[in-house]
Amino acid sequence: MHTILHATVFGVLALATLGGAVKVISTRSIIHAAFWLFPVFAGIAGFYLYLDAQFLAAMQVLIYIGAILVLIVFAVTLTRNATSTDEAQTNGLFIPVLLAALVLVYALGTTVFNHLWPIESNVWLDAVPLSAAVPGVMVTDVSALGLVLLSQYLLPFEIASVLLLAAMVGAIVLARKERTPAATAGVAAVEAAPADVRELSNV
């Protein structure tokens, strides 16, 4: 009974994730492919919940579904009609790439199944006990994650925040509408320059 419940939950999550992914690569309409990302991200969030990573599940919903998915839908609508649905959506490489992907799946799958894991990998387990990461704090608590993030992993955390700032500035600069072709050389420099220099740089 216990086993059937777990298998059902796993089956539903796996079906949502993999079914959505198959539709993402097979749907002709690009906007439909973008919407098919939703079951994939939601399925992964479900896997995180199943694996007791509640905070990551919340982050998955917030960032992937709330931000990245919306961003992709925006990009699709802003580049609408760029490729119409009646022309081929894939380049000529589909069959070779499919074969290569099958080889990849076979290689990785046999590796996982044959690897000597600390606990055998293809047996049913009772719930693996979650132990305390920091004394007195459960490993699934957000506070444990916060403590680790701001002590042991402070440097990666800071680098990631600087990276986000750089990405934000970079995205704004890249997506901004340029007024002149010379704007790539820096709008401010061109505007400060005398008129003849400006004309030269427009050539």
Added chain:
Amino acid sequence: MVPFAWIILVSILLFALGAIALITRRNAVAALMGVELMLNAANLNFVAAWRYYYPDHLDAQVAVLLVITIAAAEAAVGLAIILNLYRRFGTVDLDQIRLMRG
């Protein structure tokens, strides 16, 4: 809990599907969706390995958080570049865009 290998199998299949999308799709936005699928597969791997084999370490969760952060940055910059490409070339077909400079 379901066997560890089942979850890893889902992750492997998701990674392969993402790779197929990345390589074969002609639309640049769809190729970017493939990257997102592959990043999600890697994250699922991290979390599964943490839960089954290292439940007293938080390294995997920190790694997943950093990967999600970087994925957000990658999506923002990537889509900005695609918008720029569309403005310059009038297409987002990766087979037709061959120039690095406008």
